[in-house]
Amino acid sequence: MYLNAVLALVVASCCVGRAAARDIVDSAGRKVAVPATVCRVYAAGPPASIMVYAIAPEKLLGWTRSMSAAEAAFLPQRYAELPPLGRLTGRGNTANVEVVLATKPDLIVDAGATGDTYVSLADRVQQQTGVAYVLYDGTFAATSASLRGLAAAMGDSARGELLADYVDRRVQTVKAKVASIPRERRPRVYYARGATGLQTALAGSINAEVLDILGAVNVAGNQAAAGGLVNVSMEQVLAWNPDVIVTTDPGFFTRVWTDARWSSLTAVKNARVYLSPQLPFGWFDFPPGPNRLIGLLWLANILYPDVFNEDLRAQAAEFYRIFYHQEPTRAQLDALLNTPELAGR
Numbered sequence: 001m002y003l004n005a006v007l008a009l010v011v012a013s014c015c016v017g018r019a020a021a022r023d024i025v026d027s028a029g030r031k032v033a034v035p036a037t038v039c040r041v042y043a044a045g046p047p048a049s050i051m052v053y054a055i056a057p058e059k060l061l062g063w064t065r066s067m068s069a070a071e072a073a074f075l076p077q078r079y080a081e082l083p084p085l086g087r088l089t090g091r092g093n094t095a096n097v098e099v100v101l102a103t104k105p106d107l108i109v110d111a112g113a114t115g116d117t118y119v120s121l122a123d124r125v126q127q128q129t130g131v132a133y134v135l136y137d138g139t140f141a142a143t144s145a146s147l148r149g150l151a152a153a154m155g156d157s158a159r160g161e162l163l164a165d166y167v168d169r170r171v172q173t174v175k176a177k178v179a180s181i182p183r184e185r186r187p188r189v190y191y192a193r194g195a196t197g198l199q200t201a202l203a204g205s206i207n208a209e210v211l212d213i214l215g216a217v218n219v220a221g222n223q224a225a226a227g228g229l230v231n232v233s234m235e236q237v238l239a240w241n242p243d244v245i246v247t248t249d250p251g252f253f254t255r256v257w258t259d260a261r262w263s264s265l266t267a268v269k270n271a272r273v274y275l276s277p278q279l280p281f282g283w284f285d286f287p288p289g290p291n292r293l294i295g296l297l298w299l300a301n302i303l304y305p306d307v308f309n310e311d312l313r314a315q316a317a318e319f320y321r322i323f324y325h326q327e328p329t330r331a332q333l334d335a336l337l338n339t340p341e342l343a344g345r
Helices: 002-013 046-055 097-102 116-129 140-154 157-179 206-213 234-240 250-255 292-303 312-324 330-337
Strands: 021-025 031-035 041-043 107-112 132-137 188-192 199-201 229-231 244-247 273-275
Touching (some): 021 132, 021 140, 031 132, 041 046, 046 157, 097 116, 107 116, 107 140, 116 132, 132 140, 140 157, 157 206, 157 292, 188 199, 188 206, 199 206, 250 273, 292 312, 312 330
Parallel strands (some): 041 107, 188 244
Antiparallel strands (some): 199 229
């Protein structure tokens, strides 16, 4: 009964354009009728929230969780203070249909995998709520296409084109430069994930796409089962003996320099362990969204300093201004790029 009452409220409060629907084909090939005017968007997961925010922050109804003070400092206050609404998809989903309906959305958006499980969820939620639910591919290769598609669904095609063109131009530049680097000069990299550093992502995984685009050799390869994340042993990491280690865990980054188990690795002995910046969103891995574009530029400068010698501070400032609607201060850029923890030792 509660659900029906909420649904009635939603129908009564939607944008005027709800009745005049447009047909949109999302990344999963689903034909979805979306309102002619989209004013309120519910993001089903973290990648979707960043995409919606980048396109039209005033339409985002909330984040999947509360922002920390450190994260909030990189966004305009009115958007950083949007309410935490939970997530419909992915690990630790905390929202349900009633939560979604209570926000009175015109459109529900998810970004990431587009396989059968996610299509089924999208179809089911759309049927239960009567709210259009679109699904967009969250892989790095699909970033610009997904931005264009979602922006069109939200009624902001021009904004989508601007963002997508920005992504395309920078990725093409990176790929062209990487193509000129002989394979023997490409480093062997280990992605140390989690507090122990003993979880990693296989080559081809959405979690390590940045390495793939940069032509680096992911030492984890695809020798385990096909898929994404795997747990590995210390003995395996020692056998791989990577040239470079990239991590997203500050605790691991602090310990790796003094932990005897890691001390014999070439990457540690040569001080080539790097902690990816993560504010307000991860630069290397989580969440797997357009936020990784600046991480691509950051890691390119680390892996190939003689090829990528652009002003990363200027690039970061521009990216934040365009995608996050607020340019970092000098102190914030220092915190992101100049601290020993972020620049390696």
